[in-house]
Amino acid sequence: MAELLPTIKSPEDLQNFTTAQLNQLAGEIREVLCNLVATRTAHFASNLGVVELCIALHRTFDFKQDRLIWDTGHQVYPHKLVTGRYDQFNTMRTKGGLMGYPNPSESPYDLFMTGHAGASVSTVMGLASGDYLAGHGDRHAVAVIGDGAFPCGMVFEALNNAKTLKGNLIIILNDNKMSICPRVGGVADYFDRLRMNPFYTGFKHEIVKALNMVPVFGDPTERFLAQLKEGVKAGLHGGMLFEELGVNYIGPIDGHNIPLLRKYLEMVKLQKGPTLLHVVTEKGHGYDPAAEDPVYYHTPPAICKPGDAKEEEKREGSKAYTNYARDAIAGAMRRNEKVTVLTAAMCQGTKMEPLRDEFGDRFFDTGICESHTVAFAAGQAKAGLRPVVNIYSTFLQRSFDQVFQEVALQDLPVVFTMDRAGITAADGPTHHGMYDVGYMRMFPNMIVMAPGDADELTAMIDFAVEADHPTAIRYPKTNAENIKRDRAPLELGKAEVLKRGQDGAVICYGAQLSEAKKAVELLSKDGLDITLVNARFVKPFDAETILPILRESPFVITVEEGALLTGFGSALLEEAADAGVDASHVKRLGIPDVFVQHGDRAEILAELQLDSLGIATVCRQLAGVERKVSSSH
Numbered sequence: 186m187a188e189l190l191p192t193i194k195s196p197e198d199l200q201n202f203t204t205a206q207l208n209q210l211a212g213e214i215r216e217v218l219c220n221l222v223a224t225r226t227a228h229f230a231s232n233l234g235v236v237e238l239c240i241a242l243h244r245t246f247d248f249k250q251d252r253l254i255w256d257t258g259h260q261v262y263p264h265k266l267v268t269g270r271y272d273q274f275n276t277m278r279t280k281g282g283l284m285g286y287p288n289p290s291e292s293p294y295d296l297f298m299t300g301h302a303g304a305s306v307s308t309v310m311g312l313a314s315g316d317y318l319a320g321h322g323d324r325h326a327v328a329v330i331g332d333g334a335f336p337c338g339m340v341f342e343a344l345n346n347a348k349t350l351k352g353n354l355i356i357i358l359n360d361n362k363m364s365i366c367p368r369v370g371g372v373a374d375y376f377d378r379l380r381m382n383p384f385y386t387g388f389k390h391e392i393v394k395a396l397n398m399v400p401v402f403g404d405p406t407e408r409f410l411a412q413l414k415e416g417v418k419a420g421l422h423g424g425m426l427f428e429e430l431g432v433n434y435i436g437p438i439d440g441h442n443i444p445l446l447r448k449y450l451e452m453v454k455l456q457k458g459p460t461l462l463h464v465v466t467e468k469g470h471g472y473d474p475a476a477e478d479p480v481y482y483h484t485p486p487a488i489c490k491p492g493d494a495k496e497e498e499k500r501e502g503s504k505a506y507t508n509y510a511r512d513a514i515a516g517a518m519r520r521n522e523k524v525t526v527l528t529a530a531m532c533q534g535t536k537m538e539p540l541r542d543e544f545g546d547r548f549f550d551t552g553i554c555e556s557h558t559v560a561f562a563a564g565q566a567k568a569g570l571r572p573v574v575n576i577y578s579t580f581l582q583r584s585f586d587q588v589f590q591e592v593a594l595q596d597l598p599v600v601f602t603m604d605r606a607g608i609t610a611a612d613g614p615t616h617h618g619m620y621d622v623g624y625m626r627m628f629p630n631m632i633v634m635a636p637g638d639a640d641e642l643t644a645m646i647d648f649a650v651e652a653d654h655p656t657a658i659r660y661p662k663t664n665a666e667n668i669k670r671d672r673a674p675l676e677l678g679k680a681e682v683l684k685r686g687q688d689g690a691v692i693c694y695g696a697q698l699s700e701a702k703k704a705v706e707l708l709s710k711d712g713l714d715i716t717l718v719n720a721r722f723v724k725p726f727d728a729e730t731i732l733p734i735l736r737e738s739p740f741v742i743t744v745e746e747g748a749l750l751t752g753f754g755s756a757l758l759e760e761a762a763d764a765g766v767d768a769s770h771v772k773r774l775g776i777p778d779v780f781v782q783h784g785d786r787a788e789i790l791a792e793l794q795l796d797s798l799g800i801a802t803v804c805r806q807l808a809g810v811e812r813k814v815s816s817s818h
């Protein structure tokens with residue numbers, strides 16, 4: 186039972202806690218985190234790892250004035266607990282409840298709504314700059330960024346700019362040796378070398394002893410710090426990469442020792458100029474199964490007791506679109522040795538660990554560097570390879586310009602398999618994949634498609650790796666079904682008509698096809714005979730099939746799990762306008778011009794009328810069936 190946590194209404198309540206109480210608080214936070222993931226899937230190992238760091242930060246700074254950004258934001262749960270949200274904590278990631286990321290509408294301690302990695306150093310610099318110009322140069326601005334997020338290009342862009350900053354910038358590098366998967370790349374190796382620093386290994390105890398003799402405030406600390414840093418530099422050139430960029434480097438230090446963290450945080454507060462404090466933590470700290478398998482426990486399914494008979498089953502999961510995509514890519518790689526696959530640190534989410542093992546040198550994990558990934562794939566394509574960029578729709582947004590310049594403009598055969606396209610549910614607005622239809626279809630040369638079911642996804646990937654142009658395929662985070670029908674073979678730019686009727690038409694782009702089909706079946710019980718089209722392609726658009734349906738149908742509904750602005754329905758309206766075809770009877774179902782909040786996927790889709798009942802209801806309204814029924818009474 187938590188004893189201290191319920192008493193904390195704001196971080197000010199931590200100020201009188203003793204070290205023993207702060208340690209007790211750390212234990213209580215971990216217990217609450219464990220209780221949460223027993224009930225639902227949520228970010229776990231990352232949160233366990235930052236408990237002490239979070240407490241020490243809030244004990245040292247006053248974030249009513251000072252600024253704090255947790256990079257990415259998935260490790261923000263302890264912060265939520267100590268900033269007055271303990272009472273609502275059991276609503277985490279449920280509709281209307283707390284968001285799993287920072288959310289300014291929940292608390293003034295959350296400055297930005299985030300979820301994408303790598304922006305923290307830049308935004309914190311902006312805050313520091315604004316505070317300085319507003320005469321609040323005494324405020325401190327702190328970015329906490331993980332070792333996985335650190336290699337993002339944007340972080341280095343910010344570091345490059347940091348020494349020009351007037352204002353106090355503190356970067357806490359939370360180094361737990363992990364991204365979601367084990368971290369990769371040269372920066373990771375560099376952090377490993379920094380850990381070999383005697384500051385962290387051999388001499389650590391000596392340094393801690395010396396620190397204990399140093400008062401926390403005033404000049405002596407600064408002098409001591411300067412000497413200490415010189416000593417470390419002379420020893421192993423630790424942190425020289427940062428020092429050369431004009432950023433003071435301190436560390437690494439143990440991130441699970443609250444008094445030690447406090448001491449160093451007090452010191453960096455006094456430091457002039459941008460400062461990076463390298464803190465070493467363990468992902469999953471305090472819960473052994475998570476510490477031993479932080480990949481699985483990054484976002485484990487609910488009730489993940491080790492040894493749980495169902496655990497293995499959950500690991501593989503039922504067959505989602507993600508699995509079909511993975512298997513189709515694997516098939517293409519087996520058939521054609523020119524096919525490569527690229528991931529930007531999402532090997533686990535895209536279920537590609539088996540591909541990493543099977544295709545060693547044709548599997549590329551670039552880390553959280555989406556822009557680089559796409560330009561890199563373009564280079565591979567130019568060199569004659571057939572790269573597949575397997576990426577979440579929302580994260581591909583980072584590469585908009587590389588999709589334009591390096592891929593589309595050169596007309597290179599890069600395949601984009603865009604996972605999590607649509608409502609991703611509990612992650613919320615930062616993660617829903619809503620915009621890819623628009624940002625892909627606007628570029629010349631692109632072939633842009635969405636499968637209506639599982640086998641179609643396989644067919645599209647097979648088609649894409651043979652295409653001579655860039656291709657994009659979107660699919661959502663859900664289990665994939667196969668729709669029984671006399672399946673039309675996949676043909677470039679051709680829609681599939683599943684059924685013809687005279688009372689109206691439903692044209693579906695993507696995986697809501699099964700819901701659309703159910704709706705059409707429901708409607709036939711009401712006596713409505715509805716045409717059902719599986720659009721397959723938004724580009725090239727099948728005007729030949731679709732425009733006659735527009736002309737002949739009393740109403741037409743387009744269905745897509747994406748933004749209405751720039752989406753499939755918009756493409757249809759553009760085609761109709763260009764061809765002079767009346768489209769005033771077209772109703773578009775999709776995601777309106779709002780940021781959709783987090784919640785249960787089925788619930789959100791139902792609210793958007795993107796399920797069978799919603800589609801059927803709209804059809805009835807357009808067909809006037811309700812009116813007919815009521816007037817017959």
Ligand SMILES: Cc1ncc(C[n+]2csc(CCOP(=O)(O)OP(=O)(O)O)c2C)c(N)n1
Binds near residue numbers: 259300335365468
């Ligand atoms: C731009 C972007 N790409 C990918 C992701 C997916 N993602 C979320 S957390 C994470 C790992 C981050 O590692 P790190 O920063 O070290 O934090 P840790 O989980 O280790 O605490 C990844 C790849 C993301 N959120 N944003």
Ligand SMILES: CC(=O)[C@@H](O)[C@H](O)COP(=O)(O)O
Binds near residue numbers: 300
């Ligand atoms: C923080 C982050 O961006 C990832 O952890 C994301 O939540 C993963 O999403 P999936 O659970 O859909 O793989």
Ligand SMILES: [Mg+2]
Binds near residue numbers: 331333361364
């Ligand atoms: Mg990490």
